[in-house]
Amino acid sequence: MPSRTFRSFVVHREASGQVTGGVQPLPFSDLPAGNVLIRVRYSSLNYKDAMAATGHPGITKNFPHVPGIDAAGTVVESEDARFQPGDEVIATGHELGVERWGGWAEFVRVPGDWVVPLPDGITLEESMVLGTAGFTAAQSVQALLAHGITPDQGSVIVSGATGGVGSVSVMILAKLGFEVTAVSGKAVMHPWLKEIGARHVVGREELQEEQPRPLLKGKYAAGIDTVGGPTLTTMLKKVSYRGCVTCCGVAGGAEMNGTVFPFILRGITLSGIDSAWCPDDLRVNYWKLLASEWKPDSLASVKRLTSLESIDRYVDAILHGKNVGRVVLDLGERTSPE
Numbered sequence: 001m002p003s004r005t006f007r008s009f010v011v012h013r014e015a016s017g018q019v020t021g022g023v024q025p026l027p028f029s030d031l032p033a034g035n036v037l038i039r040v041r042y043s044s045l046n047y048k049d050a051m052a053a054t055g056h057p058g059i060t061k062n063f064p065h066v067p068g069i070d071a072a073g074t075v076v077e078s079e080d081a082r083f084q085p086g087d088e089v090i091a092t093g094h095e096l097g098v099e100r101w102g103g104w105a106e107f108v109r110v111p112g113d114w115v116v117p118l119p120d121g122i123t124l125e126e127s128m129v130l131g132t133a134g135f136t137a138a139q140s141v142q143a144l145l146a147h148g149i150t151p152d153q154g155s156v157i158v159s160g161a162t163g164g165v166g167s168v169s170v171m172i173l174a175k176l177g178f179e180v181t182a183v184s185g186k187a188v189m190h191p192w193l194k195e196i197g198a199r200h201v202v203g204r205e206e207l208q209e210e211q212p213r214p215l216l217k218g219k220y221a222a223g224i225d226t227v228g229g230p231t232l233t234t235m236l237k238k239v240s241y242r243g244c245v246t247c248c249g250v251a252g253g254a255e256m257n258g259t260v261f262p263f264i265l266r267g268i269t270l271s272g273i274d275s276a277w278c279p280d281d282l283r284v285n286y287w288k289l290l291a292s293e294w295k296p297d298s299l300a301s302v303k304r305l306t307s308l309e310s311i312d313r314y315v316d317a318i319l320h321g322k323n324v325g326r327v328v329l330d331l332g333e334r335t336s337p338e
């Protein structure tokens with residue numbers, strides 16, 4: 001082991017309830033149990049990480065806490081025969097960065113079952129440009145394909161399109177030949193959404209009804225919703241007969257105030273997406289797809305690199321719906337000398 005401590009972004013809750021966070025050394029002896037120790041080379045910022053970094057009680061129960069639901073790096077020690085020191089690997093989801101210290105640190109220790117070998121066709125950095133957001137996008141696209149949605153059926157609508165899950169969904173769908181309608185509240189980013197693959201770009205008002213009605217004109221073959229709340233309810237009403245809508249996010253609200261009519265009159269399917277506990281065999285396959293046939297062509301244009309010292313600058317933006325693309329955390333090649 002190169003040093004007795006390693007650098008991490010640590011979140012503390014004071015006795016007053018105030019939550020603070022910053023970079024500090026942590027001793028290796030404080031790492032949780034697990035049979036694979038990984039030198040993290042890249043992590044990323046997801047909405048859930050921003051919640052963890054601000055001590056959201058729904059995410060962070062124990063303090064001090066290290067956020068980071070994503071980690072990609074090199075195995076340093078392994079008691080799991082599937083992994084050897086030097087192997088390049090990805091660990092995302094499960095309890096990482098939630099119940100267990102996560103990837104906003106030079107090292108993580110995890111159970112071997114959480115570890116996915118880095119597939120051919122993708123670098124460690126690219127894997128974290130995708131991260132849990134990309135993995136969730138892949139699951140969402142797969143749900144539409146499994147439902148039988150094909151490019152000739154019409155446009156697929158994607159909400160929260162400039163965000164992590166939204167932007168990767170746009171790119172994968174475009175790569176698979178789908179006509180994508182991207183929904184975004186950031187007018188200034190509409191040309192960018194076309195650059196990464198959207199055919200049409202509309203404002204958030206497309207999914208915000210003034211006069212609630214049980215059904216609206218079925219304009220879209222299917223939808224990927226990353227926002228939740230009224231956005232999801234409206235999307236369900238605008239998808240055409242036997243369409244499918246996926247649901248993964250809560251950035252716009254956790255309530256659903258619709259009726260059953262999209263389901264019982266149009267045969268719409270609502271498909272729930274969970275990335276944290278996706279079965280491990282499927283997880284490996286999604287990563288293989290993301291590294292090959294589904295690998296987005298414009299990955300570089302959604303990436304913003306940052307450091308452990310600067311990651312908290314992006315936390316507020318993601319919590320307030322202002323994030324664009326993917327913030328990737330570069331943990332450097334040299335471990336800190338503490």
Ligand SMILES: NC(=O)c1ccc[n+]([C@@H]2O[C@H](COP(=O)([O-])OP(=O)(O)OC[C@H]3O[C@@H](n4cnc5c(N)ncnc54)[C@H](OP(=O)(O)O)[C@@H]3O)[C@@H](O)[C@H]2O)c1
Pocket residue numbers: 045046047048132133136159160161162163164165166183184185186204226227231247248249250251252253273274275276318319320321322323324325
């Ligand atoms: N179920 C799972 O396993 C899973 C996995 C990953 C993420 N998620 C969830 O999925 C959501 C998206 O994650 P992300 O990492 O892509 O976050 P993100 O990068 O912050 O993207 C969310 C996007 O939603 C739009 N938005 C935000 N607030 C809104 C509002 N009030 N009304 C309408 N649109 C709004 C914004 O896009 P525009 O400005 O372009 O409209 C924003 O960029 C989060 O809720 C996250 O927790 C769930």
